[in-house]
Amino acid sequence: MEVEQNRCAIVKGDIHLGVAGIVASKLVEHYKVPAVVLGVKEKNDSNQNKTILSGSLRSVDGIDVVSILEKCSHCLIKFGGHDMAAGISLYAKDFNDFKKMFIKELNRSWLLKSHNKVDVTNKIKCTVEELYSGTTLKYLKFLEPFGPGNERPVFIDQNATIHHCRKVGADGVHLQVAIRGKFGNFKGIGFGFGNLLPLLQKNPYGTIIYSPTINRYRGTKSWQIRIIDIIC
Numbered sequence: 724m725e726v727e728q729n730r731c732a733i734v735k736g737d738i739h740l741g742v743a744g745i746v747a748s749k750l751v752e753h754y755k756v757p758a759v760v761l762g763v764k765e766k767n768d769s770n771q772n773k774t775i776l777s778g779s780l781r782s783v784d785g786i787d788v789v790s791i792l793e794k795c796s797h798c799l800i801k802f803g804g805h806d807m808a809a810g811i812s813l814y815a816k817d818f819n820d821f822k823k824m825f826i827k828e829l830n831r832s833w834l835l836k837s838h839n840k841v842d843v844t845n846k847i848k849c850t851v852e853e854l855y856s857g858t859t860l861k862y863l864k865f866l867e868p869f870g871p872g873n874e875r876p877v878f879i880d881q882n883a884t885i886h887h888c889r890k891v892g893a894d895g896v897h898l899q900v901a902i903r904g905k906f907g908n909f910k911g912i913g914f915g916f917g918n919l920l921p922l923l924q925k926n927p928y929g930t931i932i933y934s935p936t937i938n939r940y941r942g943t944k945s946w947q948i949r950i951i952d953i954i955c
Contacts (some may be wrong), residue, residue, distance in 0.1 A: 729826045730833055730918055731757045735776065735818060738762035744779035744808070754896065755915040757782040757829065764812060774815040775800065782807045791828045795821055846879040846932060851911075851948060852904040854878060854935060860946055863935060877934050877951060885927045885953075890917045898923075902931070902948060910938075913950030922955055929955035 726732050732750040743760040750758035761778035782788040787806035792799065798821035802811040813821055854860065869875040886903040890896075891912075898916040900923075901908040911933065913919075932952040938945050 726754050726756060726918060729829075731759065731826065731829055733759045733761075733822055733825070735761045738778070740764060740777055743777075744781070744810075747779045747781040751781045751783060753894075754918060755783060756918055757786055757788060759811075759825070761811075761818075763815075772814065772816045775812055776815050776818060777812040778810070780804070780809040780811065786829070786832050791825060791832060794828045795824045798824060846877050848881070849878045850880045850882065851878075851902045851909050851931075851933070855904070855909060855946070860935060875934050875936075877932060879930065879932050881930045883929060883931045885923050885929075885931075888920060888923050888927075890920055892917070898950070900948075900950065909948060910945075911948030911950055912938075913953065916950060916953060919953055919955070923953070926955050929953060 732754050734746070734750070738746065738760060740762050743762060747758040747760040750760070757780065759778065759780050761776045763774060764777035765773075765775040767773040780788045780792075784807075788809050789802070789804055789806055792802045792804075792809060792811065796802070798813055798817045800812040800814065802809055804810055863876065866873070866876070880902075884903040885900050886908050887901040889899050891899045894917075896915055896917040898913040898919060900911040900913060902911055911931075930953070931948075931950055932954075933948045933950050935946055936949045938947040
């Protein structure tokens, strides 16, 4: 699967159709991108052109898969669902054309999502540098412990520059970042954002939604930014 390049997971193989939706959901949960899982519904050994694939799609917030499927309908036998989940059937001979078209339209959807106005409701406008200046972090500790009824504060920096980023974690699914400040950089981590590395390397400027957390490592404590969302 070329998950990072295509920003989606497309799987075709010997998959029981009854679990295609479950597998797709697990892929979305793991990679944080839309997923397509297909298995053989009707195999035709005498005429491969009539072999039918069927399966399930699962999506992420802001990506309407049915809208994308409508643009790929010429490659499909049938499809149906809603913006976050759908089912499809297609001839195996049309799979490559479908995959190409689906990725093309999905990339357009990602682009539109990244340019949509950020919902700043219940988010505090504050750059990372402003948050780290003075005694702000010290006072934040007085608000702990965070939990139900006392949610951790969430901030939005609409002029962030990600100076450096790299994949971390066993499968490289997470993203370690350094956010540029006037006199230094601020460390951060984005769980499940590893797929954004190519985009951020091309365009390191954008908006981040984040929350400060304490990182405990080998007996030492330090503040780090937990990335909640990146709009680049």
